[in-house]
Amino acid sequence: MMQALRDAKPAEATRLTREIERTWAQSGSTSLDMLLRRGREALEEEQVDIAIEHLTAVTDHAPDFAEGWHARATAFYMKGLYGPALDDLQRALILNPDNYNAIFGLGVMLQEFGDFARAEAAFREVLDLHPNHENATKALEQLQAKGIGRTL
Numbered sequence: 001m002m003q004a005l006r007d008a009k010p011a012e013a014t015r016l017t018r019e020i021e022r023t024w025a026q027s028g029s030t031s032l033d034m035l036l037r038r039g040r041e042a043l044e045e046e047q048v049d050i051a052i053e054h055l056t057a058v059t060d061h062a063p064d065f066a067e068g069w070h071a072r073a074t075a076f077y078m079k080g081l082y083g084p085a086l087d088d089l090q091r092a093l094i095l096n097p098d099n100y101n102a103i104f105g106l107g108v109m110l111q112e113f114g115d116f117a118r119a120e121a122a123f124r125e126v127l128d129l130h131p132n133h134e135n136a137t138k139a140l141e142q143l144q145a146k147g148i149g150r151t152l
Contacts, residue, residue: 001016001019001020002020002098002129004016005017005020005129005130005132006129006130006131008131008132010132013131013132014132017130017132021101024066024067024096024099025067027058027062027067027068028062028065029062032058032061032062032068035054035055035057035058036054036067036068038054039051039052039054039058039071039072039075040071042054043071043074043075043078046078048075048078048079049079051071051072051075051078052072052075052076052079055068055071055072055075056072058071058072059072064095065095066092066093066099066102067092067096067099069088069089069091069092069095070088070089070092070096070099070101070102070105072088073085073086073087073088073089073092073102073105074105077109082109085105085109086109089102089105089106093106098129100125100126100129100130100133100136103122103125103129104122104126104133104135106122107119107120107121107122107126107136107139108139116143116146116148117148119139119143120140120143120148123136123139123140123143127140
């Protein structure tokens, strides 16, 4: 599916993205999948502490489930806990190095830290995996507008 995503036109990329992300969200356990859903729902409702509780249960019970780490990294980031967010992103990417959303999240954090060169590299890696990733495209364009990544 990842190769198909690299080669896909935008409409097909949208379908493949949903399919890939649905696959990534399946832990193999109905109860853990429910905890992941509840954690994500809590994030959408900006109930970050509740999300962290649910997602910590996921990572505790399924330490090899990359999406649990990725989701909890998002929750930690939203709470301003950048160290734990980076740790969880690292774990997620060790388990699933193709997780373009985790790489994008890393790029966002690097950009916030002022490490524009590494942020650019992260966004380019996202686009290597998912050429139609709109957020990475926009982020890279914003960096280039600031002069990052352009050659003279």
